[in-house]
Amino acid sequence: MATADYRTYLGLRYQDTVADSVQLSGHTFYGAGSYDGDNSYVNPNSGALPDEVRADGKPVGEWLGTDWKVNTKLFDRQSVQAQVEYRQPLTTHLFDENHIFGNLASAEDPAARKSVGVSAGSSLALVQDVSLNARIRLDTNTTGYEVGMEHARQGGVRTGVSYAAQQISDPLSTSSAWTLQRRLTKVNIGVPFLSNRFTTAFELQYNDIAGPMLPEGRRNFVLGNLSVASGQLVRDTRVSFGLQNVFDTRGVNQTGQAIPFMPQDGRSLRLDLKRTF
DSSP, X not given: OOOOOOEEEEEEEXXXXXXXXXXXXXXXXXXXXXXXXXXXXXXXXXXXXXXXXXXXXXXXXXXXXXXXXXXXXXXXXXXXXXXXXXXXXXEOOTTOTTOOSOEEOOTTOTTOOOEEEEEEEXXXXXXXXXXXXXXXXXXXXXXXXXXXXXXXXXXXXXXXEEEEEEEEEOTTOSSTTOEEEEEEEEEEEEEEETTTTEEEEEEEEEEEEEOTTSXXXXXXXXXXXXXXXXXXXXXXXXXXXXXXXXXXXXXXXXXXXXXXXXXXXXXXXXXXXXXXX
């Protein structure tokens, strides 16, 4: 029997230029979902699945939150960003057909995972069309960093390589040793077509995950993600269609529990629709 993962996202954004080279932006949102995916290899600006709609190891989840970001240029070739964010989980009403939004989860709720996070990043243009990117992140349960290099040609072909390390702890665990450590190496390429309106992209990932919940304490595996077509369908509407986990990687999680980063269902189709108002 086929099953479908889902996610929804509703947000209100604000953006303003407060100085010649300083931009301030923020957004407040509601998000829900059961799918932990990422489409940033297709579109690095809008393709990343926001953290607030990730399942975070649970069958379903709902979130409210807000974040604010400052972006400025230090020199002609270097820009820096700093961001602060807040996440508030909601209690879920699975069997209430009239339910639209959840209630704020209380401190006594085991699913309550309120978090405040900060992150900072920098992008440095090395030579023409080549940039070096770095980012660090720290919140209530997660620490991590990522470094990468991207080459964007004038014809629209984009290639990139990156390395990231991340550690997630569970504040509700009775043992302080409940920690997942992930090292992720990614290589991707995107090729435009139809007058650059659409892009075909492929991403290759090598995941190395360690933690006490995993059999033998460690798993490493390779994932491939393919976007057949991604781009502007009509005005203000973007669509993306592709195949996740092309190599049908399975069996890396034998605990029977939903663990972040670990593929659960093997190969799957993915359809994204984004509408901007």
